[in-house]
Amino acid sequence: MAYDYDKSIRPGKLPHIWCPGCGHGIVMKGLIRAMDTCGLDRKNTAIVSGIGCASRLPGYLDACTLHTAHGRAAAFATGVKMAKPEMTVICCGGDGDGTAIGGNHFIHACRRNIDMTYVIMNNFIYGMTGGQFSPCTPTGAKASTTPYGNPDPVFDISKLAIGAGATFVARTTAAHPREIDKLITMGIKHKGMAIIEVLDDCPTTYGRRNKFRSVVDMMKHLKANAVPAVAASKLTAEQLQGKFLTGILFQEERPEYCAQYAEVIKKAQA
Amino acid sequence: MAKKVALLQGNQACAAGAMYAGCTFFAGYPITPSTEVAEELSISLPTIGGKFIQMEDEIAAMAAVIGASLTGAKSITATSGPGVSLKQELIGYACIAEVPCVIINVMRGGPSTGMPTGPGQSDVMQAMWGTHGDHAAIALVPSSVQEIFTETVRAFNLAEKYRMPVQVLFDEIVGHMRERIVFPEPGELEIINRAAPTDPPETYKPYDATKGQVPPLASFGSGYKFHVTGLNKAADGFPTTKAEYVDAEERRQVNKVNDHAAAIESNEEYLTEDAEVLVWAYGSTARSARYAVNELRKEGIKAGLFRPITLWPFPAKRTAELAKQCKAIVVSEMNLGQMIHEVERAAKGNCTVVGEFRVDGEPINPGQIAAKVKEVM
Numbered sequence: 001m002a003y004d005y006d007k008s009i010r011p012g013k014l015p016h017i018w019c020p021g022c023g024h025g026i027v028m029k030g031l032i033r034a035m036d037t038c039g040l041d042r043k044n045t046a047i048v049s050g051i052g053c054a055s056r057l058p059g060y061l062d063a064c065t066l067h068t069a070h071g072r073a074a075a076f077a078t079g080v081k082m083a084k085p086e087m088t089v090i091c092c093g094g095d096g097d098g099t100a101i102g103g104n105h106f107i108h109a110c111r112r113n114i115d116m117t118y119v120i121m122n123n124f125i126y127g128m129t130g131g132q133f134s135p136c137t138p139t140g141a142k143a144s145t146t147p148y149g150n151p152d153p154v155f156d157i158s159k160l161a162i163g164a165g166a167t168f169v170a171r172t173t174a175a176h177p178r179e180i181d182k183l184i185t186m187g188i189k190h191k192g193m194a195i196i197e198v199l200d201d202c203p204t205t206y207g208r209r210n211k212f213r214s215v216v217d218m219m220k221h222l223k224a225n226a227v228p229a230v231a232a233s234k235l236t237a238e239q240l241q242g243k244f245l246t247g248i249l250f251q252e253e254r255p256e257y258c259a260q261y262a263e264v265i266k267k268a269q270a
Numbered sequence: 271m272a273k274k275v276a277l278l279q280g281n282q283a284c285a286a287g288a289m290y291a292g293c294t295f296f297a298g299y300p301i302t303p304s305t306e307v308a309e310e311l312s313i314s315l316p317t318i319g320g321k322f323i324q325m326e327d328e329i330a331a332m333a334a335v336i337g338a339s340l341t342g343a344k345s346i347t348a349t350s351g352p353g354v355s356l357k358q359e360l361i362g363y364a365c366i367a368e369v370p371c372v373i374i375n376v377m378r379g380g381p382s383t384g385m386p387t388g389p390g391q392s393d394v395m396q397a398m399w400g401t402h403g404d405h406a407a408i409a410l411v412p413s414s415v416q417e418i419f420t421e422t423v424r425a426f427n428l429a430e431k432y433r434m435p436v437q438v439l440f441d442e443i444v445g446h447m448r449e450r451i452v453f454p455e456p457g458e459l460e461i462i463n464r465a466a467p468t469d470p471p472e473t474y475k476p477y478d479a480t481k482g483q484v485p486p487l488a489s490f491g492s493g494y495k496f497h498v499t500g501l502n503k504a505a506d507g508f509p510t511t512k513a514e515y516v517d518a519e520e521r522r523q524v525n526k527v528n529d530h531a532a533a534i535e536s537n538e539e540y541l542t543e544d545a546e547v548l549v550w551a552y553g554s555t556a557r558s559a560r561y562a563v564n565e566l567r568k569e570g571i572k573a574g575l576f577r578p579i580t581l582w583p584f585p586a587k588r589t590a591e592l593a594k595q596c597k598a599i600v601v602s603e604m605n606l607g608q609m610i611h612e613v614e615r616a617a618k619g620n621c622t623v624v625g626e627f628r629v630d631g632e633p634i635n636p637g638q639i640a641a642k643v644k645e646v647m
Contacts, residue, residue, distance in 0.1 A: 010497075013508070043471075043493050048337070059497055059508060064490040066340065067499035068333065069363050075330035079337025079345075082321045083295050084491045087341070105333070108326035261321065268316035 008032040008042070010062045017056055021207075021215030023174030023200040027121055028057050030180030030198075031092070037181065038088075038188045045088045048077040050102055053128045054094035054121040054200075071102025074109040077116055085258040088188065089116040096126045096134035099155050103135075110164035110193050114257040117187040122157055123200040131205025142209040161195035162250045168194035169250040173222040174201055176246065186248070192256045199226075199244065274453040280445040281348075283415045284374055284438070285310030287422030288346050290454065292461060293372075294320035295343040297334035299327055299353065302386040303442040304376035307348035328356035335371045336364050340498060342464065342489030344426055348374035351393045352382065354400060354437075361435050362401035363500045365523065368477070368487065370429035370464065372422070373437045376445040377553075379604075379629060388631030389442035391553055392605040397437045398582045404520055406527035408534060409437040409582040411552040415449035420459065421579065427462035428534060432526055433484050439581070441604060443554035443633055464489075471495065477519065478505045483526040531583040538577040541567065545574025547643050548592050550613055551602045552578050554633060559602055561636035566643055573643055581609070586616040593617035598646040602626040602639050622646055 009032075018024045035045065042063040049055035051070035058065035064087070068076045073091045081089045098106050098120045109116070125143060126132040133143035135155040143150060161169045168190040172179040180198055187194030201207060201218035212218045227235065229245040278286070284307050288296075296311040308324070315322045321338070325331040331347045339345040349357065354375050364371055375397065379390035393400075397409040408428050412421040421438055429436040467474050467486040471494045478485045485505075488494035501509040502516045510516065527534065540560055542548065547566075551559040556577040566573040576592055578585050589612075593599060598621055601610040610625045617623050626642040628634045 043495055044491050046490050059499070063495055065495075065497045066337070066490075067497070067501070068336075069359055069500055072329065072333045072360065075325065075333035076337035078323070078325070078330070079295070079297060079334030079339075080341055080490060082297075082323055082334065083338035083343040083345075084341040087491045104326050105330050108330070261316075261323075265316040265319055268313070269319075 003033065005029060005032050008035065008062055009060055013060050016060055018053060019204045021201065021203040022053070023123065024054050024057065024121055026174045026177050027119065027180060027198050027200065028060065030177055031090070031119060031184055032061070033181035034184035034188060037185045040088050040188070044086065045090065046077065046080045047090045047092065048073045048080065049091065050093045050097040052094040052097045052126065054092060055097055057092050071097050071100070072105060073097070074102060074105040074118065078109060078112070078114055081114055081116055081258060082261070085115070090188070091116060091118040093120060094127070095120065095122040095124065095136040095157065099135050099157055099160065107160065107164035110161050110166035110195065112257040113165060113167050113192040113254050115191055115193070117184065117194040117196065119184060119196045119198065120157055121198050121200045123202040123206060125202050125206040127202045127205050131209065144205070157197045158195065158249050165193070166195045166250070167192035167252050167254050170195070170248045171197040171199065171244065172246050173199040173226050175219045175222040176226065179246065183248070192254060273455065276451055276453070277448055278415055278451045279306060279448050280415045280418045280440060281306035281376065282310050283419040283451055284348070284422050285314060286453070287419040288372070288426070289314050289318070290419070290459065291344060291423045291426035292463070293344045293346050293426065294318070295335065295338040295345040296321070296347065297323045297325050297331040297338065297345070298347050298349065299325055299331045301350045301353045303378055303445055304348045304350050304374060307374055307376070328353040329360060332357040332360040336360060336367070336369045339369050339371050340490050342492065344430070346372040346374065348376070350376050350378050350386070351380045351390070351396065354393060354396060358401045362403055362405060364435040365401065365405040366403070366500055367498050368433040368523065370433050370487070371435050372425045372429050373435055374422070375437055375439045377439055377441045379631060385631045387442070389554065389604055389633060390629070391441050391555065391603045392608065392629070393439060394581060394603070394605070395608045397439055404524060406434065406524045407437070407582045408432065408434065408527060408580070409439055410579060411439050411581045412579065413444055413553050413556045413577065415444070415447060416451050417579070418444065419451060423459050423461070427460060430464045431462050431484070433487055434527070441553045467494065475505045476507045477503060479518065479522055483522060483529065527583060534580055534583060535585055536579040537585055537588060538579060540575040540577070542574035542576060542592060544572055545595065546572040546597050547647055548574050548576055548596045548599045549602060549639060549643065550576050550589070550599050552581060552609070555602050555604060558634050558636045559639050562639035562643065565636060565640050571643065571647060584612045584616070586612070589613055589616040590618065593620040596621050598622040598624065600624055600626055600639065600642050600646065602634055602642070604628055604634060
């Protein structure tokens with residue numbers, strides 16, 4: 001039987017704004033399946049985003065949804081979670097939104113280890129504004145503002161999240177839909193900051209400038225270069241060249257921020 | 271029973287006023303000369319189960335305040351001029367998304383780092399026009415420690431009533447000065463809480479103008495699922511570019527304040543009944559102005575003081591009436607002339623309007639105001 005996505009989608013809000021071939025819809029379906037698996041009561045679930053194509057996702061979902069300003073999702077979400085810790089808080093957005101203009105909020109939300117799940121759709125480009133390079137655009141790649149090739153080094157979002165203190169960090173791709181909902185589910189169940197990086201495709205503003213002849217080519221590229229982290233130890237550095245590790249990249253238990261603040265309240269009231 | 275009395279700093283009175291108003295959430299970032307507001311609330315908020323969070327920057331603090339407010343918490347942040355500049359984009363977000371919150375601005379000089387420990391009144395135009403786009407603004411300018419308390423309470427009331435950000439601006443002098451304060455008893459000052467939606471969750475629309483100029487705002491986590499965005503939107507909160515919706519919403523959001531300017535207005539007048547010359551001043555400057563008016567009266571000069579407590583919306587009507595009555599208005603402020611432009615606009619040439627300004631980090635003293643009055647008389 002076909003999966004019932006409709007009950008999670010706000011009536012009348014489709015079609016979405018995403019281009020044909022964009023992976024954001026795959027991620028949204030994965031998120032819906034994960035929310036169902038976790039049995040989330042949508043009345044007590046806040047889905048918070050910034051600005052950009054990926055950040056339009058919350059509007060389609062029937063929940064408490066907050067579409068904020070560019071880069072600020074994690075900071076708004078921190079306010080929601082702190083004020084009402086009983087709510088489940090999910091952030092979503094793109095690579096530019098989360099790690100360029102929102103980079104400071106991203107790393108500090110990781111550091112606090114506040115209990116939220118941040119699904120970051122990394123399609124290597126600013127799609128909504130027409131394809132300018134982001135901190136995740138591969139060096140040498142073409143973007144509308146790197147006509148001679150991108151001179152910038154690249155952010156590894158997952159490494160950034162681990163370094164900043166997130167306690168659950170995982171990566172997958174839009175070509176691995178089953179793994180998307182599996183990892184988001186684990187992220188939601190994890191008590192602390194969970195970063196789920198989904199490598200995604202933007203055929204419209206990235207693919208066509210970078211010799212991907214079709215969406216299928218982009219998906220094949222994601223699939224061909226994904227190496228499960230558990231298998232990576234068996235491969236040589238040479239074999240790992242140009243590949244990206246997927247699956248759970250880091251996981252640890254550390255006191256969660258709202259729980260820590262509950263201790264502050266106890267002390268203040270003693 | 272005797273009321274509780276204390277010798278309190280202005281910034282501490284602000285924190286106490288926030289607690290009195292029912293504030294349960296603070297997010298901020300350290301900045302002189304406002305930091306004591308944060309320090310005080312870091313002590314008192316957790317004692318009532320409220321939340322205090324020091325964020326990674328000024329923008330994050332504003333974001334967290336808006337996020338917290340959407341869960342129903344009365345929320346506040348405190349900063350100074352440079353911090354307000356950083357918050358401006360999200361102040362605009364709070365305007366268009368109509369999220370109640372209070373922003374404290376303890377003013378120093380500037381621009382940029384300026385003189386962080388010195389007083390200034392140079393953010394008064396920023397309070398109105400700092401954020402982009404068309405919007406209404408409410409800004410309050412207390413001039414004593416007691417008044418910081420009451421105006422902070424009123425700021426929360428106005429924020430909740432009109433569903434918008436409200437700014438309280440006081441200069442560093444008032445913020446750091448210590449004065450006697452008499453704490454109001456619980457229930458003595460009016461406390462306005464957020465209006466609950468009358469519609470059930472199934473039919474609730476967060477921007478439904480048929481519910482009035484200020485449609486009720488539901489809280490996240492209270493059974494209502496709704497969408498909040500900074501995009502122009504229709505009654506249901508979802509983005510629209512339809513001209514008639516955009517126009518109607520923009521006008522409603524400005525008119526909800528402007529149509530009630532008289533109710534939001536709050537001024538103090540001192541010896542204005544027979545005044546021939548008026549000193550127009552606010553914040554700590556108004557204290558020097560009052561002293562100057564007393565001295566001038568002793569010399570037989572019929573001086574009076576007009577002191578706005580609500581700075582925005584601008585008290586245009588009363589300023590215009592006084593301009594017709596007086597020969598001259600001396601606008602005194604710790605900047606190089608900001609509110610004077612509004613006073614001139616309201617005066618419409620009916621009297622002379624001159625400024626007495628100071629930006630050297632020193633307070634404006636009564637002598638210089640009195641001298642200016644004599645110069646124009």
